[in-house]
Structures are given as structure tokens and as C-alpha cells.
Amino acid sequence: MKTKLETLELKTTEKQQLINITSRVKEAVSESGIRNGMIGLFSQHTTAALMVSEFQNALLDDISGFLRRVVSDDLPYKHNSPEFSDCDRKNAASHLRSMLFNNSVVLPVSDGELVLGQFQCVILAEMDGPRERSLKVQLLGE
């Protein structure tokens, strides 16, 4: 049983963007040499998160619509007020939307392959881009 920690760098290009990173996660699995165990993906950020979902354009638009309805852009957030916060970005909504996803995703690895259901993809949820984002990738197994 061994453990291995790597970093996966991504450049996002839009303010809010759902990015399919499944192929990069599969690459990390095959490069690790680990045949059976688990992979953990960890966002190092507080306005970019992870999820496992279907990656289909129409559904991605529905997810964006949902995020806008549930977390409004226009409320008088304290985090966006110079009186209460010295954050240079007015990104309270980005933080709140990011919280609706996960900071991490854990998935099984079997016979050297990432185990995902037929329609499942690993998705980075950029909620405050464009930015350079960094994920920690941990393999644990044998």
C-alpha cells in the first residue's frame, strides 16, 4: 500500500465555468502506477470546487441557472462591502455557490482504472474566474 500526492494545474477562462477534467484524472491514475485503491481530488480554493455529474451542455446551462436563482448576485453581501471586508474582489456569491459543490471528490480505482458510472464526469466548478487553479491529487492504494 502506497500513497502519492501530486498537483494538477488548470487555467480557467470565464467568470463561471464548469470544466470536464475526467481525462486528466484518468491520466493521473494511470501515471501513478496504483492499481487498486482510491483517488482523492482536493480543490485548494474557496471559490472553485468539484463535483461528479453528467457533462452535457443543456444540463450545464440548467446548473448555471440554478446557481443564479439560489445565490443571487445582487444582494448587499457584507463580503462585498469595503466597510466590512478588505477583499479586492466582490465575490461573495462565488463563495456561496462554491459551497454548494464539494471541496473534494473521492473515487475508487480498480485494476488501474478510475471507477465512474456511465454518465459520470469529474467537473471543476469555477465560480470566480478566470484564474489559475490548482488541485491536489492523492492516490492511495497498491
Add this chain to the structure above:
Amino acid sequence: MKTKLETLELKTTEKQQLINITSRVKEAVSESGIRNGMIGLFSQHTTAALMVSEFQNALLDDISGFLRRVVSDDLPYKHNSPEFSDCDRKNAASHLRSMLFNNSVVLPVSDGELVLGQFQCVILAEMDGPRERSLKVQLLGE
């Protein structure tokens, strides 16, 4: 330290259904022979997810009400439109509700027992049934 991956099959019977699977998870732990470590449960689906919560009828009704309020059934979702999607099920709301839960649940195993708090149960959240559902169950420990 060893790792073991199994599959747990379930048949759901309703469109939206919260199913207590705690006893099946406990069975998987005792059958694995692993005494100390972790168990990971992984939904292989994009409209069925997992959570750990109290399993009490009144609360389950409140959870269903919450899901209906937060994710309306009646919006003009793109995923439900033949113009934008070739999905045969009009299940955008099921995807969005499923996202509010988790794709996976990880729990500790100690002395051969699943470690859960007094009121905690492992729950499968079926958001687009009835269907046959499949969970991957991974044990990692010694």
C-alpha cells in the same frame, strides 16, 4: 493494509425516494473482514446520490418539501427540451436535486464496526426512479 471493491445493487420504487441503506453498509463492513480503516460508498449515477442524516418519516417529508422548493419541477430547463437535449427523460430537476447531496460518503471503520453517531443513517437519495441503482463499496484498512 488491504483494499476491496464491491458492488451493492438496489431497486428503487418511486420517482423520489430516500432509502435507509445503513444495514447493507454494515453488512459490507462485516463481510469484508477489515477491522480498522475506512469505507467509501460511491453512487454510479447522476440522478441518485448519498447522504448521512437522521432517518425519521417527518424529517424525510421536510427534506422532500425542501427539494421541491429549492429545485422547482416546472422551470423551462434546457435539459428537458428536445431542442437542446436528446435525453429521453425530462429529469433536469432530478439532476439538480441530486447535486445537493453527495456522490460519495466516506465513513470510518473501527474494531470491525461502522462508526456512525447515534442518529446517523446512510441514505440513498433516489431523485429519478424507479430504477435499478448500483453503488460501489470500497473498504480500505487492515
Add this chain to the structure above:
Amino acid sequence: MKTKLETLELKTTEKQQLINITSRVKEAVSESGIRNGMIGLFSQHTTAALMVSEFQNALLDDISGFLRRVVSDDLPYKHNSPEFSDCDRKNAASHLRSMLFNNSVVLPVSDGELVLGQFQCVILAEMDGPRERSLKVQLLGE
């Protein structure tokens, strides 16, 4: 590769409270002697949960506002009705808010240190305090 399970006890002091427990998680990592692997934190409760986020006062207020908007205190929840529930606390909203966070948080450990991004903190989300809360802390690594 070894595994170690401990308990972390906390006293919360308010009905709804976000508590920065990062330093206690770091302590658990250094006391464990594990240099490389993963740490899992597991809430043993159904009205207190965990998340990884920025810990800044203005943002914490925005998170509280979000929770109040998304999960109203005043709906006729069944879990709060003596007709349907024998729970002595009228805490349906606490359960629903807790569900929006995670039951567990998993993070990598590298060279004996907890791996977190620059602005990330581990936060206990008390949704029904004040109470005594208990987290299981599992280290898995070498």
C-alpha cells in the same frame, strides 16, 4: 501504512455558529505521527456538519444570511410538529441547513502537514447549538 482513529470534542455556544477548527485538525495530524496520507473528519451529528471555506467575518455573515434565505425557520415543518414527530427540539431547519454542508471532510497530509490552500480553513457548522459535539478523526497513511 497505518490507520488511527481519534475523537475530537467541541463545545458550541450559539444556536448557529461557524467555528474554525483548523488548528485542532493540524494538531491531530502532528500528534498522529503520520507523515503522508489522508485525514478524514467525521461529524457524529445530524445538525452539525463540516466544510472547508474561507474564515472571514463578513463572509461568515453572508453564509448565515444565505442559510436563512434558503432554509426558512418559519415553515410548517412536519419534524417540528408533535403530531408527526416526538423530537423535543423544533429543529427541522437545523437538519436541512446541516445537509447543505458535508458530514465529512477528507484532506491530504504531506510531510507531516495538513494540505490546505492559502485561504482554506476547516469549519464546523453548528446548526442547532449550543451543544457538545464530537468529531471522529481518522488518519490513514505512513
